[in-house]
Amino acid sequence: MSVGAAIGISFVVSLLLGMPIAISMGAASVVAIFISGLPITFLVQVMFEALNSFPLIAIPLFILAGGIMEKGGLSQRIVNIFMPLIGRTYGGLAVVTIMACMFFAAISGSGPPTVAAIGSIMIPSMLKQGYSANFSGAVTASGGTLGILIPPSVPMIIYGISSDTSIPRLFAAGIIPGIIVGTLLIAAAYLLSRRAGYRSEESRVDFAAFRVALREGFWALMAPVIILGGIYASIFTPTESAVVAVVYGLFVSTFVYRETSFAKLKEVFLFCATISGSILVIITTATVFGQILTLQNIPQELAAWIGSLSDNKYVILIIICLVLIFIGMWMDTIAQIILLTPVLLPVVIGLGVDPVHFGIIFVLCCEIGFLTPPLGVNLFVAMRLTGCSIESLSKSALPYVIVLILAIVLIIFLPQLTLWIPNLIYG
Amino acid sequence: AETVLKLGHVSSPENVYHKGALRFAEKVSELTDGAVTIDALCCAQLGNDVAQAKTVQLGAQDLAIVSSNNLAQFDPKIDIFSLPALFQDIPSAQKAVFGPVGDEIFENFMKTTGMRVIYTTAWGSRAVINNKVAVKTPADMDGLLLRSPGSPVMNATYKAFGANPTPVAFAELFTALQQKTVDGADMSPCDVLTLKYYEVQNHLTTTNLFTGFGMVIMNERKFQSLSESEQEAILAAGREAGEYSWGLTAQCDLDGIAKAKEVGMEVVMLEPDERAVFFDAARGVWDEFADRVGGRDLIDRLVAASQ
Amino acid sequence: MKRLFMWLNRADQVVLICLLSTLVCVLFLQVTSRFIFKLPIEWSEEMARFLFIWFCWFGCSYATINYHHIRITAHFRIMPVPLALLLLRVGDVLWILFNLVVIWGGVLYLMSIREYPYRAMITDIDMFWIFLPIPVIFTIFTLRVAKNLFDRDYFDRSMSEVELEAAEEIAIAQTGAKQ
Numbered sequence: 030m031s032v033g034a035a036i037g038i039s040f041v042v043s044l045l046l047g048m049p050i051a052i053s054m055g056a057a058s059v060v061a062i063f064i065s066g067l068p069i070t071f072l073v074q075v076m077f078e079a080l081n082s083f084p085l086i087a088i089p090l091f092i093l094a095g096g097i098m099e100k101g102g103l104s105q106r107i108v109n110i111f112m113p114l115i116g117r118t119y120g121g122l123a124v125v126t127i128m129a130c131m132f133f134a135a136i137s138g139s140g141p142p143t144v145a146a147i148g149s150i151m152i153p154s155m156l157k158q159g160y161s162a163n164f165s166g167a168v169t170a171s172g173g174t175l176g177i178l179i180p181p182s183v184p185m186i187i188y189g190i191s192s193d194t195s196i197p198r199l200f201a202a203g204i205i206p207g208i209i210v211g212t213l214l215i216a217a218a219y220l221l222s223r224r225a226g227y228r229s230e231e232s233r234v235d236f237a238a239f240r241v242a243l244r245e246g247f248w249a250l251m252a253p254v255i256i257l258g259g260i261y262a263s264i265f266t267p268t269e270s271a272v273v274a275v276v277y278g279l280f281v282s283t284f285v286y287r288e289t290s291f292a293k294l295k296e297v298f299l300f301c302a303t304i305s306g307s308i309l310v311i312i313t314t315a316t317v318f319g320q321i322l323t324l325q326n327i328p329q330e331l332a333a334w335i336g337s338l339s340d341n342k343y344v345i346l347i348i349i350c351l352v353l354i355f356i357g358m359w360m361d362t363i364a365q366i367i368l369l370t371p372v373l374l375p376v377v378i379g380l381g382v383d384p385v386h387f388g389i390i391f392v393l394c395c396e397i398g399f400l401t402p403p404l405g406v407n408l409f410v411a412m413r414l415t416g417c418s419i420e421s422l423s424k425s426a427l428p429y430v431i432v433l434i435l436a437i438v439l440i441i442f443l444p445q446l447t448l449w450i451p452n453l454i455y456g
Numbered sequence: 457a458e459t460v461l462k463l464g465h466v467s468s469p470e471n472v473y474h475k476g477a478l479r480f481a482e483k484v485s486e487l488t489d490g491a492v493t494i495d496a497l498c499c500a501q502l503g504n505d506v507a508q509a510k511t512v513q514l515g516a517q518d519l520a521i522v523s524s525n526n527l528a529q530f531d532p533k534i535d536i537f538s539l540p541a542l543f544q545d546i547p548s549a550q551k552a553v554f555g556p557v558g559d560e561i562f563e564n565f566m567k568t569t570g571m572r573v574i575y576t577t578a579w580g581s582r583a584v585i586n587n588k589v590a591v592k593t594p595a596d597m598d599g600l601l602l603r604s605p606g607s608p609v610m611n612a613t614y615k616a617f618g619a620n621p622t623p624v625a626f627a628e629l630f631t632a633l634q635q636k637t638v639d640g641a642d643m644s645p646c647d648v649l650t651l652k653y654y655e656v657q658n659h660l661t662t663t664n665l666f667t668g669f670g671m672v673i674m675n676e677r678k679f680q681s682l683s684e685s686e687q688e689a690i691l692a693a694g695r696e697a698g699e700y701s702w703g704l705t706a707q708c709d710l711d712g713i714a715k716a717k718e719v720g721m722e723v724v725m726l727e728p729d730e731r732a733v734f735f736d737a738a739r740g741v742w743d744e745f746a747d748r749v750g751g752r753d754l755i756d757r758l759v760a761a762s763q
Numbered sequence: 764m765k766r767l768f769m770w771l772n773r774a775d776q777v778v779l780i781c782l783l784s785t786l787v788c789v790l791f792l793q794v795t796s797r798f799i800f801k802l803p804i805e806w807s808e809e810m811a812r813f814l815f816i817w818f819c820w821f822g823c824s825y826a827t828i829n830y831h832h833i834r835i836t837a838h839f840r841i842m843p844v845p846l847a848l849l850l851l852r853v854g855d856v857l858w859i860l861f862n863l864v865v866i867w868g869g870v871l872y873l874m875s876i877r878e879y880p881y882r883a884m885i886t887d888i889d890m891f892w893i894f895l896p897i898p899v900i901f902t903i904f905t906l907r908v909a910k911n912l913f914d915r916d917y918f919d920r921s922m923s924e925v926e927l928e929a930a931e932e933i934a935i936a937q938t939g940a941k942q
């Protein structure tokens with residue numbers, strides 16, 4: 030039996046036995062290691078080295094920053110700013126959820142912390158106003174995907190390192206697509222709410238309250254200014270921006286809003302440990318898995334096969350997106366970027382695609398991965414917040430997935446949308 | 457049966473590492489009549505270069521190309537090649553590395569690490585590029601914020617000139633130079649050419665303080681598992697690929713300097729006596745690292761071998 | 764036995780909080796010392812990576828306590844509960860086997876570092892000490908998986924209770940957390 034077949038079968042069997050995805054990949058790798066006669070030390074060596082990478086440190090730090098800002102009152106104040114503007118619009122709370130996610134995305138570098146920070150506030154309010162749990166969970170999970178498209182973004186940092194592409198350029202390239210996707214998600218949420226009849230009868234637009242909330246929220250509003258400003262002024266690197274977010278969040282919530290307590294911080298730290306421990310471990314075994322496949326030439330053959338399908342760069346990009354979306358159902362975002370960037374990038378560069386443009390397309394495909402079962406980490410967070418099942422949540426998230434696909438098509442055919450700002454800043 | 461050996465490295469397919477590896481693969485197939493083939497995997501597909509070296513040591517990967525300064529983690533003595541002001545230029549470095557002193561160091565490396573050096577592949581002789589000042593003497597570098605790749609020896613050298621070495625990741629370097637987060641960097645003219653640094657920097661000085669190369673390492677047990685004729689074929693192919701890639705890099709550095717002049721960078725080509733001033737100043741750091749790399753005597757012999 | 768795990772959980776919490784706080788401090792020091800004091804520190808980047816690696820593995824072991832690991836369980840809903848339970852148990856046993864392989868590989872790896880030197884680039888620490896926590900953490904990790912497998916004696920109870928437990932177990936696995 031070929032190693033490729035063995036690794037595939039043992040992976041699927043492990044998944045069906047309910048083993049964690051990380052362990053399933055590890056177990057399949059062990060089978061492949063025994064069959065191909067590799068030393069077992071290879072397993073632990075690659076598992077260790079997979080985490081021995083400075084940019085990955087941003088992941089737990091952004092999770093921590095999200096938790097601190099949530100418990101310390103920063104996310105609440107961001108939400109408060111948008112609330113008085115809703116009035117009697119259909120789906121007002123859903124619109125606020127996505128806007129708050131867009132805003133929080135400018136602080137946070139990854140998806141799940143964005144869902145947790147905004148969802149923990151908005152989901153209870155939506156339920157109170159009669160929105161269905163599935164709808165509330167799906168809208169927050171979709172808004173949370175913007176966490177990786179609007180800078181800062183951990184996946185962009187990892188892509189930049191894997192492809193030797195400038196990270197600040199990638200960040201700048203994410204701004205317009207981020208706004209486009211945010212707007213499309215808002216439109217979808219509005220239409221869905223209108224059909225379901227979600228709206229609050231009694232509230233009205235209140236500019237006085239808006240001004241008060243704006244003043245109250247000043248320190249929360251400053252967070253993205255400091256984080257993005259610091260990156261663009263080159264005071265700290267994109268990876269280091271995560272620790273600045275943590276320290277800023279701690280500072281504001283302790284000394285300005287005075288909402289932290291030792292017990293809250295302990296809870297946030299342990300939450301961060303649990304999430305990091307269950308998500309980052311997937312990267313370790315996925316890297317082993319990927320390297321064994323690489324030693325079997327499987328990704329290279331996949332890339333060669335994609336390259337052979339057409340000479341048209343749009344056709345190739347669309348095929349790559351379909352493959353990425355399919356793999357994204359099963360695999361963690363970061364692991365996917367680490368494994369596939371080196372094999373896919375030469376294919377698209379050969380067709381004249383700008384690596385920055387491809388990076389944004391890649392990140393958009395990863396956003397869909399956040400929302401697709403069986404491994405959809407944003408859905409997992411929304412599950413915890415709403416108590417819905419993954420099946421019903423993923424069904425409710427489907428319209429937003431379609432919106433994201435539309436956005437990908439738009440971004441593929443109009444490269445100026447991504448390249449305009451970075452070219453403006455960096456020439 | 458046919459043996460397939462996997463060779464990994466972290467550079468792009470256009471880089472000299474890969475071109476050399478392809479020549480090596482071609483030659484190995486030819487010399488063994490296809491009994492041994494080399495599969496070259498670029499772009500860090502098997503992890504970063506230190507990780508690949510460890511994987512080769514454990515026997516899970518057959519060959520890897522790893523920059524010599526990164527192999528000091530496995531054998532501190534290999535850091536002798538990271539010392540500043542060892543070699544005047546690429547040809548003299550080649551003379552020393554390919555000679556008996558080089559063989560002696562690589563032989564010791566194999567005893568310490570269990571990895572055989574099949575051939576070496578140069579990546580260039582570092583120049584100083586920056587946006588502030590035309591560097592003609594070491595004193596011109598005083599206060600210059602220079603990107604450092606993090607190597608302790610390099611940091612010590614630039615500190616000796618009064619410059620401030622600052623760590624910046626390679627992927628963030630282009631914009632860091634463009635936005636003047638750092639004033640400059642040291643890199644080979646070849647990299648200045650291929651990575652288009654001439655677009656964002658004004659001055660280039662051919663200090664040649666560091667001439668670096670990648671080492672193509674192979675797990676010794678794997679090497680010994682091959683037949684004697686196959687071993688000879690691999691070593692012969694390595695010699696040819698080594699000559700070829702050192703030649704490529706020497707040419708690429710010349711092209712880089714030509715391009716820098718063409719686009720209007722101010723290029724300072726140091727004369728031998730001007731370079732000697734830099735070299736004398738830099739050799740001050742030898743004492744600090746001499747014990748670690750095998751003693752002053754070995755350093756002197758290596759320098760002598762390059763002349 | 765119960766006391767051992769309570770003690771382990773408490774110890775893990777302390778270690779995790781300490782590792783994460785130190786990580787934040789080291790990185791903040793890196794930023795401030797470079798920007799404010801213009802004195803880049805050389806060891807912080809490497810130090811942070813090692814703290815991060817230990818943090819992840821401790822976190823991974825810790826996440827086992829409440830079934831936080833991400834798994835696919837949708838298919839368990841459409842099969843009879845005893846079958847689902849059985850499959851989950853088989854999966855847990857294989858999980859333990861995998862962990863044992865990692866511990867074994869880890870020990871061999873440590874021996875290889877003893878055979879050939881391997882030191883950290885900047886701090887020059889012997890990588891033996893950086894790697895040593897991994898087999899140790901995996902031992903604790905394995906104990907936790909084994910505990911999840913054994914602590915409730917399903918087959919001594921009445922069938923209905925088993926089904927109840929199973930339903931809860933599956934719900935936990937599906938939501939990834941105890942509600």
Ligand code: NA
Pocket residue numbers: 133134135136137138139175176177178179180181182
């Ligand atoms: Na973001």
Ligand code: NA
Pocket residue numbers: 357358359360397398399400401402403404405406
């Ligand atoms: Na997914």
